[in-house]
Amino acid sequence: xxxxxxxxxxxSAVAFAASAxxxxxxxxxxxxxTSQVEAFHKPFTAETGIGVVSVDADNPATPxxxxxxxxxxxxxxxxxxxxxxxxxxxxGQLEEIDPAILPAAPDGTPATEDFLPGxxxxxAVGNIVYSMIVAYDDSKFxxxxxxxxxxxxxxxxxxxxxxxxxxxxxxxxMALMGDGVxxxxxxxxxxxPEGVDRAFAKLDAIKGDLIWWEAGAQPVQLLADGEVAxxxxxxxxxxxxAVSENKPFVPIWDGQVYEYDLFVIPKGAPNLEAAKKFxxxxxxxxxxxxxxxxxxxxxARKSSAPLVxxxxxxxxxxxxxxxxxxxNLTNALPSSYEFWVDHDTELEERFNAWLASx
Amino acid sequence: MADATAQIAATGTERLTTADGRPLKxxxxxxxxRARRRAxxxxxxxxxxxxxxxxxxxxxxxxxSIHNDGFAANMPQLTQWFAETEPGTEPDETAYAALAADLKxxxxxxxxxxxxxxxxxxxxxxxxxxTSTGRKARKFEPPYRAAILEADEKWANPDLxxxxxxxxxxxxxxxFLAAVDLARDNEGNIVRAPAERRVYVMLFERxxxxxxxxxxxxxxxxxxxxxxxxxxxxxxxxxxxILVLLPFWTSLLVRTTSWxxxxxxxxxxxxxxxxxxxxxxSSRIQMIYNQAGTIIAMTHILLPFMILPLYSVMRPIxxxxxxxxxxxxxxxxxxxxRVYLPQTLPGIGAGALLxxxxxxxYYITPALVGGASGQLISNLIAFHMQDSLNWSLAAAxxxxxxxAVLILYWxxxxxxxxDNLKLG
Numbered sequence: 003x004x005x006x007x008x009x010x011x012x013x014s015a016v017a018f019a020a021s022a023x024x025x026x027x028x029x030x031x032x033x034x035x036t037s038q039v040e041a042f043h044k045p046f047t048a049e050t051g052i053g054v055v056s057v058d059a060d061n062p063a064t065p066x067x068x069x070x071x072x073x074x075x076x077x078x079x080x081x082x083x084x085x086x087x088x089x090x091x092x093x094g095q096l097e098e099i100d101p102a103i104l105p106a107a108p109d110g111t112p113a114t115e116d117f118l119p120g121x122x123x124x125x126a127v128g129n130i131v132y133s134m135i136v137a138y139d140d141s142k143f144x145x146x147x148x149x150x151x152x153x154x155x156x157x158x159x160x161x162x163x164x165x166x167x168x169x170x171x172x173x174x175x176m177a178l179m180g181d182g183v184x185x186x187x188x189x190x191x192x193x194x195p196e197g198v199d200r201a202f203a204k205l206d207a208i209k210g211d212l213i214w215w216e217a218g219a220q221p222v223q224l225l226a227d228g229e230v231a232x233x234x235x236x237x238x239x240x241x242x243x244a245v246s247e248n249k250p251f252v253p254i255w256d257g258q259v260y261e262y263d264l265f266v267i268p269k270g271a272p273n274l275e276a277a278k279k280f281x282x283x284x285x286x287x288x289x290x291x292x293x294x295x296x297x298x299x300x301x302a303r304k305s306s307a308p309l310v311x312x313x314x315x316x317x318x319x320x321x322x323x324x325x326x327x328x329x330n331l332t333n334a335l336p337s338s339y340e341f342w343v344d345h346d347t348e349l350e351e352r353f354n355a356w357l358a359s360x
Numbered sequence: 361m362a363d364a365t366a367q368i369a370a371t372g373t374e375r376l377t378t379a380d381g382r383p384l385k386x387x388x389x390x391x392x393x394r395a396r397r398r399a400x401x402x403x404x405x406x407x408x409x410x411x412x413x414x415x416x417x418x419x420x421x422x423x424x425s426i427h428n429d430g431f432a433a434n435m436p437q438l439t440q441w442f443a444e445t446e447p448g449t450e451p452d453e454t455a456y457a458a459l460a461a462d463l464k465x466x467x468x469x470x471x472x473x474x475x476x477x478x479x480x481x482x483x484x485x486x487x488x489x490x491t492s493t494g495r496k497a498r499k500f501e502p503p504y505r506a507a508i509l510e511a512d513e514k515w516a517n518p519d520l521x522x523x524x525x526x527x528x529x530x531x532x533x534x535x536f537l538a539a540v541d542l543a544r545d546n547e548g549n550i551v552r553a554p555a556e557r558r559v560y561v562m563l564f565e566r567x568x569x570x571x572x573x574x575x576x577x578x579x580x581x582x583x584x585x586x587x588x589x590x591x592x593x594x595x596x597x598x599x600x601x602i603l604v605l606l607p608f609w610t611s612l613l614v615r616t617t618s619w620x621x622x623x624x625x626x627x628x629x630x631x632x633x634x635x636x637x638x639x640x641x642s643s644r645i646q647m648i649y650n651q652a653g654t655i656i657a658m659t660h661i662l663l664p665f666m667i668l669p670l671y672s673v674m675r676p677i678x679x680x681x682x683x684x685x686x687x688x689x690x691x692x693x694x695x696x697x698r699v700y701l702p703q704t705l706p707g708i709g710a711g712a713l714l715x716x717x718x719x720x721x722y723y724i725t726p727a728l729v730g731g732a733s734g735q736l737i738s739n740l741i742a743f744h745m746q747d748s749l750n751w752s753l754a755a756a757x758x759x760x761x762x763x764a765v766l767i768l769y770w771x772x773x774x775x776x777x778x779d780n781l782k783l784g
Binding site for chain 1: 469470471472473474476477480481484485486487488491556557559562563566624625626649727731732733735740743746747748749750
């Protein structure tokens with residue numbers, strides 16, 4: 003039902019796009035799309051006169067693949083995560099983006115050196131760093147507070163139900179970190195059969211207390227309803243609930259798994275030149291810094307970090323809420339797309355089998 | 361008229377003609393053909409609509425389940441080498457030369473990822489082998505075997521060559537094998553998938569058991585309601601009918617999320633039970649994010665599909681039949697069993713078939729309230745469509761599901777008779 007809605011929105015957007023000079027940008031919805039509309043779309047239209055139509059999907063990579071395969075592409079720029087960007091690029095479904103079109107940093111550093119490692123690839127330009135973190139409801143733990151990823155798996159000291167993302171990705175990494183594997187060694191351990199067994203064994207220990215969420219808005223709802231005491235969630239969602247809605251939710255940065263979201267241009271995009279212009283504009287130093295005003299995801303450019311200011315409420319300093327803040331990176335894991343493009347079939351299948359068996 | 365009759369009588373074997381002299385048979389055939397053409401033109405838009413929106417996409421999807429040319433189309437030379445040699449042949453320099461040429465071409469055409477993905481479905485951990493070797497392929501010089509093995513020694517693995525030989529055939533039953541937890545070993549024998557990856561057969565079984573259970577619950581709950589609606593005076597029954605239809609008209613998502621509000625640990629039902637002292641605060645009942653959640657929510661959502669056909673069958677049954685049976689001495693149970701129930705069978709059949717078939721394909725509700733144990737096969741089909749992007753496997757799973765439903769439909773036809781079905 004939701005898909006149909008997304009599709010019809012996309013279709014009507016297409017009909018619209020044909021009439022004037024404008025491009026269609028597909029993203030993930032919610033506060034995230036809002037932040038892009040405010041920081042990228044509006045200033046872009048003001049500067050170039052090219053309109054931007056915004057459409058959303060649960061995971062924009064899925065409709066992108068469908069459109070390119072059907073040779074009926076109706077969007078110009080799509081926001082996807084690293085593994086999808088690499089994979090779609092390898093499969094020839096994306097336009098290549100020459101980094102030379104990207105603006106240099108204000109101090110003259112070329113774009114290729116200004117972006118964080120891994121944020122630029124043949125077909126994709128990074129915009130944010132987002133992170134999967136553990137968050138808890140402060141009111142559920144009146145005495146001792148959980149502090150580490152290990153506490154998430156310790157239901158004896160910190161009783162209460164837990165929620166996790168229904169996917170092998172990030173779940174297995176967090177299970178290993180919860181079992182005492184340092185972030186730097188996680189993928190080495192996970193590359194061995196024993197390491198995978200170890201991750202599943204860790205999950206087995208709390209399986210009875212686990213609830214699984216699928217959409218990014220669900221974990222916040224589960225915490226707010228008191229259904230769980232602790233959950234994994236995207237850091238931006240927890241921040242929004244804690245700051246904008248004054249919920250007693252506290253993030254645990256220990257054991258966070260962070261990753262990029264990137265802009266890509268699907269092969270056969272109807273307005274290729276305008277799309278390239280948009281990508282170059284949106285991933286400039288200032289727009290990336292501006293986006294942080296609307297959501298707590300870190301900019302993918304080094305030169306944007308010092309420009310990050312206050313949240314839209316005008317009083318919350320955004321710096322410490324970024325996944326890339328110094329203090330939050332002490333035991334943090336950059337998600338490895340190299341690992342996941344090779345192992346997702348195998349591990350997701352095993353994860354599904356593990357979930358389905360009681 | 362009298363003349364014509366006379367003429368027929370007179371000539372006997374002479375052909376009949378119309379007033380303008382054409383043979384009657386031809387004229388009739390022509391008139392009928394015109395009528396048929398016109399009727400066909402009337403249904404043509406609908407026919408086209410069904411072909412375009414239903415038969416073509418489903419056909420394409422089913423085709424995908426046995427056809428995946430991700431390897432064959434992008435690695436032509438190696439595919440040819442596989443076709444020319446016996447299974448189990450050691451890869452020689454010719455094979456490596458073909459591999460090097462194909463890798464180079466695929467890397468340039470940016471299709472190397474498609475190849476890697478296809479092989480990775482069968483053998484985990486090989487996708488990056490293709491993409492990383494593809495990046496180096498430009499510089500390969502003969503002898504190719506040494507050059508490729510220097511790039512990555514994993515290419516010497518005989519399992520990899522066995523897998524590549526399998527996937528070099530564009531048409532293969534491999535996705536169907538995977539859909540029923542089977543796999544092929546290197547010799548091409550069919551074996552069971554490793555225990556920790558077997559999931560689909562169990563999910564198919566669970567899907568059919570849960571859909572059957574939901575059908576039974578719907579019948580149990582819907583039958584008395586439909587009977588009540590059918591026997592009350594029209595004014596009252598229309599009013600009550602609104603109560604049946606109102607949820608039917610409400611969005612599926614709204615109804616599903618309402619069940620979350622009601623059933624969750626801190627939800628209305630548990631809070632009421634705790635407030636009345638029936639259970640203690642620490643032993644709240646887990647009614648959602650498990651199989652119970654799926655069954656409760658789906659039974660409620662599918663209930664109207666049972667009540668409506670039942671109602672339409674029950675409404676025209678004259679009450680005098682049961683009264684007659686009673687006056688002839690039947691007990692109320694006998695009168696129900698031998699007189700009333702048989703007359704409602706077409707409604708039961710239609711309702712049960714509708715609920716069951718909708719039930720096996722449901723996916724939003726189990727995804728939202730099913731947790732881990734309440735997932736159905738449709739959730740995994742959605743997973744392969746949307747997340748793993750393995751559309752061939754999704755198509756094979758869907759085809760197995762479609763086949764199973766068709767078999768059940770055929771069984772139903774044999775046992776009950778499809779004519780004996782009334783949808784309203």
